[in-house]
Amino acid sequence: xxxxxxxxxxxxxxxxxxxxxxxxxxxxxxxxxxxxxxxxxxxxxxxxxxxxxxxxxxxxxxxxxxxxxxxxxxxxxxxxxxxxxxxxxxxxxxxxxxxxxxxxxxxxxxxxxxxxxxxxxxxxxxxxxxxxxxxxxxxxxxxxxxxxxxxxxxxxxxxxxxxxxxxxxxxxxxxxxxxxxxxxxxxxxxxxxxxxxxxxxx
Numbered sequence: 001x002x003x004x005x006x007x008x009x010x011x012x013x014x015x016x017x018x019x020x021x022x023x024x025x026x027x028x029x030x031x032x033x034x035x036x037x038x039x040x041x042x043x044x045x046x047x048x049x050x051x052x053x054x055x056x057x058x059x060x061x062x063x064x065x066x067x068x069x070x071x072x073x074x075x076x077x078x079x080x081x082x083x084x085x086x087x088x089x090x091x092x093x094x095x096x097x098x099x100x101x102x103x104x105x106x107x108x109x110x111x112x113x114x115x116x117x118x119x120x121x122x123x124x125x126x127x128x129x130x131x132x133x134x135x136x137x138x139x140x141x142x143x144x145x146x147x148x149x150x151x152x153x154x155x156x157x158x159x160x161x162x163x164x165x166x167x168x169x170x171x172x173x174x175x176x177x178x179x180x181x182x183x184x185x186x187x188x189x190x191x192x193x194x195x196x197x198x199x200x201x202x
Contacts, residue, residue: 044172046143046155046180048196051168052135060130062165065194068186069122074110080108125190138163141196145172152178152201160185160195170199 054060058078065123067077083104085097093101104118128134140163146154152175170180178201 016105026105027104041146041148045147046145047171047173048141049169050144051164051166053166062126062136064165066122066126067194069188069190070109070114071188072109076112136163143199155199155201157196157199160197162192162195164194164196
C-alpha cells in the first residue's frame with residue numbers, strides 16, 4: 001500500500017502582508033481625506049436691505065401691496081384712488097371726508113368683490129404717516145449663504161418676510177461678487193403679501 005506525500009506549503013509571510021496592508025490603508029485614507037478637505041463649507045448671513053420704494057405717481061402709498069391684498073390689478077386701485085380727496089397729512093380725514101373717500105373707492109372696487117370690511121382691513125394694515133418717520137406694516141426677510149472654496153455656491157431663504165413693495169438689495173458680506181436675483185410674490189394674505197419668494201445666484 002503506497003502513501004502519497006503532499007508537499008509542504010511555504011509559511012505565509014505575515015509580516016510582509018501586514019506591511020502592504022498598512023501602506024494600502026494609509027494611501028486610501030490619504031485619498032479620501034483630500035476631497036473632504038477641499039469640500040469644506042461654511043454658512044454666512046445674507047444682508048437684505050431696502051425694498052420699500054413706491055411709484056412716484058402713488059405719492060408714498062404702497063399701491064402694489066394694497067392692490068394685491070384686495071385682489072385687484074394695480075391700475076384698478078389707482079383708478080379708484082383717483083376719486084379720493086387728500087386729507088390732512090398729520091390729522092387725517094374728518095369723518096365726512098372718510099365716508100366720501102370710501103364711497104369713491106368702493107364705486108370702482110366693489111365690482112371686483114371688495115367689501116367695505118375688507119377695504120377697512122387692508123387700508124388699516126398699510127396705513128402709516130411718512131412725515132412721522134413711519135413705514136407700513138412689514139416683516140424683514142432672512143437668508144443664509146453657503147460658501148465653499150472661497151465662493152458663494154448656494155442661498156437658503158429662511159424667512160421670506162412681507163411688505164416689500166420693491167426689489168430689496170441682497171448682499172453677502174465679504175463676497176461682493178455674489179450677485180443675487182430676487183423674486184417677490186404678492187397675494188391677498190396680509191401676513192405674506194410682498195414676500196421674497198426666492199433668491200438665486202446670477
